[in-house]
Amino acid sequence: MNSGDTAWVLVCAALVMLMTPGLALFYGGMVRSRGVLNMLMMSLGSLGLVGVLWVIYGYSGAFGSDLGGVGLLGSPAEFFGMSRFVGQESLSGSIPTFAFAAFQAMFAILTVALISGAIADRARFGPWMLFAGLWATLVYFPVAHWVFAFDETNAAGEVTAVGGWIANRLAAIDFAGGTAVHINAGAAALALVLVLGPRTGWPRETGKPHNLPLVVLGAGLLWFGWFGFNAGSALTAGTTAAIVFVNTLVGAGAAMLAWMLVERIRHGKPTTLGAVSGIIAGLVAITPACSAVTPMGAIAVGIIAGAVCALAVELKYRLRYDDSLDVIGVHLVGGLVGTLLVGLFASESAPAGVAGLFYGGGFDQLWRQAVGAVAVLAYSLVLSLGIAWVVRSTIGFRLDPADEDTGIDETEHAESGYHFGDARNTVRGSRSTEHGSIEALEGSVR
Amino acid sequence: MKLVTAVVQQAKVDEVRDALTALGIRGMTIADVQGYGRQQGHTEIYRGAEYKVDVVDKTRVEVLVNDADADDVLQAVVSAARSGRVGDGKVWVTPVESVVRVRTGETGEQAV
Structure with a gap:
């Protein structure tokens, strides 16, 4: 065990954890004010639910022994509850298995939360949670196995444990999750949009972002956490993590500039929402590519993704x-752009050691990237359509249109996000708990 | 007694207040309001989607005055709030039947 690597990965796991509350704020600021809490709650729901599922059987499904040796799914029962790692020094590379599992848990949580942005203001909370659990189980855990589970080999180079097909047989490069996280979540978002339909009154009456400073705060937390997401994926504290860190910085920066330039040309002004959207688009695109390109390559990836x-x-x-x-527009498209651009901009001098089309490598890596991207897109889209359809036809998915008008925060969560200048806050209504009215309780205290 | 109500540009509120203070007016009610008149709204852009915002922000100032002061107050507000551009707002005067000062119970012009 390497204590430096372990410390780095544990810190990165905490950084990636912060991305989900960051995403909640990023999304929350973009909806109208009477739906902000539901937007936050969909991300928080994933944080609780997917974290628990991950420990129970998700880690095992993604990183357990491959069922049948075909690279499609790990054995969900093998490391059930992760109890087998307790009380012994179980290693994953140079770090404890628990450190690796904690880091990867945050990826699963974030990926599910990403989907929620597509269905603002119209999904009931219970059905969303059911969808989240089913989707993590049937889509994310297997796809994480395809992309993130590498073959284990002994000193003689023989394969001792088979990993996922995209990582090993196909050898597509997806360093931190352009396919498994972003294309995956983006395709699921497309499925949900198709099954749930648009918000009532969309696009004329659904409102504009109610709090852009909240969006910027969320984007800042996302970018901060993303250094853990990408540089932590090196799983060692060394040169690879460092170049990935720099690529994550410039990829996002270049994409922000490109997005603002496109806005300036098409609409006359660079906007705040455009700038932070560019940051996220650049981060999405550099995620699969950050170990395969030089910093100049990362700038090119960022510019293309932003535009x-x-x-x-x-x-x-x-x-x-x-x-x-x-x-879809940011995560599915950005994920596709980044995954495919690995095939063009990969440089042999970068840690991944593969040459893309522009660096004399021909088309070999490009088709591998395309197959990996299309496979994840198709699998996620089909399974997500199925899961969403099942949820819709059993317990129902959508909010009642009248409740949509009232506001989803009030009808699904019995709260409202803001009370500034609100007479309802000044004028006291009758308050009660299940033990009786508050006034009566105050009387009994006196 | 009269109620002078003015809807003015947000940026003119301080000038209106200074002008009324100079006339000896000791209190007023101020509120942020939204509405529309002849002034055009503006366009906002969010990820390429353009939203036409017709309703503009204004400030409403309300002052209770004695009958004798109403014209002076009206004129003071108008000259303080005027920039000469569309959107300077409106001022109007309405009769008030009765006024009570809550603390003392004084009524009528005593209470203004």
């Missing part, structure tokens, strides 16, 4: 689908 995503988010109005907070 492409800035154009992609406007397509929903033409295609008539209400991807409320652009999970």
Whole structure:
């Protein structure tokens, strides 16, 4: 065990954990004010639920012994509850298995939370939680196995444990989750948008972002956490983590500049929401590529991702689908851009050691990237459509249209996010608990 | 007694207040309000989607005055609030039947 690597990965796991509350604020600021709490709650729900499922059987499904040796799924029962690692020094590379499992748990949580941005203001909370649990189980855990479970080999180079097919047989490069996280979540978002339909009154009456400073705060937390997401994926504290860190910085920065430039040309002004959207688009695209490109390559990836995503988010109005907070336009499109650009901009001098088309490597890596991206997209889209359809036809998925008008915070959570200048806050209504009215309780204290 | 109500540009509130203070007016009620008149709204852009915002922010100032002071107060507000551009707002005067000062119970012009 290497204590430096262990410390780094544990810290990175905590950084990635912060991305989910960060995402909650990023999304929460973008909806109208009477839906802010539900937006936060969908991310918080994932934080609780997926973390628990991960420990019970998710880690085992993703990183347990491959069932049948075909690279599709780990054995969910093998490390059930993770009890087998307790009381012994079980290692994953140079770090404890628990450190690796904790780090990967945060990826599962964040990926599920990412999907929620597509269905703002119209999904009942219970069905969302059911969808989240089923989706993590049937889509994320297997896909994480495909992409993140590498073959284990002994000193003689023989394979002792088979990993996922995309990581090993296909050898597509996805360093930190362009396919498993972003294409995966983006395709699920597309499925939910198709099954749930648009918000009532969309696009004319669904409102604009109610709190952009909240969005910027969320984006800041996301970028901060993303250094853990990408540089932590090195799983060692060394050169690879360091170059990945720099690539994560410039990829996001270049994408922000590109998005603002596209806005300046098309709409006359660079906007705050555009700037932070560019940051996220760049982070998404550099995620699969950050170990395979030079910093100059990362800038190129960022510029392309920022410009492409800035154009992609406007397509929903033409295609008539209400991807409320652009999970498809940013995460699916950005994930595809980043995953495919590995095939063009990969440099042999970068840690991954593979040459893309522009660096003399021909088309070999490009087709591997394309197959990996399309496979995850298709699997996630089909399974997500199925899960969403089952949820809709059993317990129902959508909020009642009248409740949509009232506001989802009030009808699903019995709260409201803001009380500034609100007469309802000044004028005291009758308050009660299940033990009786508050006034009566105060009387009994006196 | 009269109630002078003015809806003015937000940026003119301090000038209106200074002008009324100079006339000896000791209190007023101020509120942020939204509405629309002849002034055009503006366009906001969020991820390429353009939202036309027709309703503009204004400030409403309300002052209770004695009958004799109403014209002076009206004129003071108008000259303080005027920039000459569309959107300077409106001022109007309405009769008030009765006024009571809550603390003392004084009524009528004593209470203004």
